[in-house]
Amino acid sequence: MLTPLEIEALSTSLRVAGLSTIASLPFGIAIAWLLARTSFPGRGLLNGFIHLPLVLPPVVVGYVLLLLLGRRGLVGSWLYDAFGVTLVFTWQGAAIASAVMAFPLMVQAIRLSLESVDHGLEAAARTLGAGPVGVFATVTLPLIAPGILTGSILAWARSLGEFGATITFVSNIPGETRTLSNAFFALSQAPGNEEAIVRLLVISIVIALVALLAAEILARRVRRRIRGTSRA
């Protein structure tokens, strides 16, 4: 039903989007917590910095990644010398590029749900003897689960569609970094690929719809469970 190219691009895309979402989630929660709960000098600056990928053209973000994480880059040269790790031209690099592009969406969703958490519940847990980590793990985290879920879904969806930063940072290598978006773009560049383009388009739409539907069902279930426990 699917051509080898389609299967390969699809699995690369899913791998990249999956790693990108899972790896950025702890950072997303930490940054959202910093922005929602603390105040420190430079907080506004951090907030602005996090949101830069929403404003900058993706190609520019990819270029900045190349400057920072490239083999000659500030961080990249250290990674290479210390661990022999290179991110340019790898699917892990593609995951980083899409994680950076998706990060503001993830942080924003988690932050909003953190801000709406009833502080009374956390204070109550404190008075019952829970430490700050315990409160966060047993009270705050379950309460913001819907926000985390929404943030992850948004980030995953954004990763799946990422193109500009990816092609600039890791280029287009069959079997390594040729994601659906990369394959799509390459096909659109040559005349006579109309049929292959429409096929990829249909595949992309089906994945997006299935994923969003699954997420909606999951989110409804989480919300119901939270309502259930808070009533009990």
Next chain:
Amino acid sequence: MNLVRTFRSLALVALVTLLAAPVQAMAADLVVFAAASLKNALDDIAAQWQRETGKTVRISYTASSALARQIEIGAPTQLFISADLEWMDYLAQRDLVKPDTRANLLGNRIVLIAPKESNIALSIAPGFPLASALAGGRLAMANTDAVPAGTYGKAALRKLGVWDQVEARVAQAENVRAALVLVSRAEAPLGIVYQTDAAADANVRIIDTFPEDTHPPIVYPVALTAAASHPDAASFLAYLRSLAARSIFEKRGFTVLSPSPRRGTS
């Protein structure tokens, strides 16, 4: 945020949009669509044309493929310069360019490049040891199935019998300038770009030039679009083929193919 503040910020956005609008509305300019690799040369030529005639031209540069598709859906452009014959043919088949104005304007060459400080020495010949010269690194090229610079490179490597050895090591960039950046930043030890791109970047050096018989001729055709009605369109096209333009093109590394315009001879 209260309602008044929301309203105020929306009003601000509307104001900024309105202020920016006149820039968009400056129609009636001569608009030219040109392949991205022509940027440096054409910018110079447009500036010189403006100095000589006092007339302005607006040039939009990107991949020929994207430009051709924009013309297909009715972009208001007067003149199209493609980086390959294929996309000009694509428009010609759809009657979107004026056939009697079409001419082959420029030629180019593809070259093998390395970062400036690299000490790789290679000469291009059948079966030359390109794979071992990469030493595990990537060969940066524009997309080898679609972007002209990439397809020419692939054809040349095929002809020389080394494509099979390097195919899996190729990093395909969005366009030829992006491939240039990968070599310029030394992310890739070798790359294939146009001679004109290599000349524009001081951080790369040319290792060798591909022989012209290893790939289809690299030709930049030009034509007025079927919708072209601007009074200056024809004179700018003529200027592109003048001696003044010729020296600028050659300074940038292009070969000028048609020194004199053939006007309505048929």
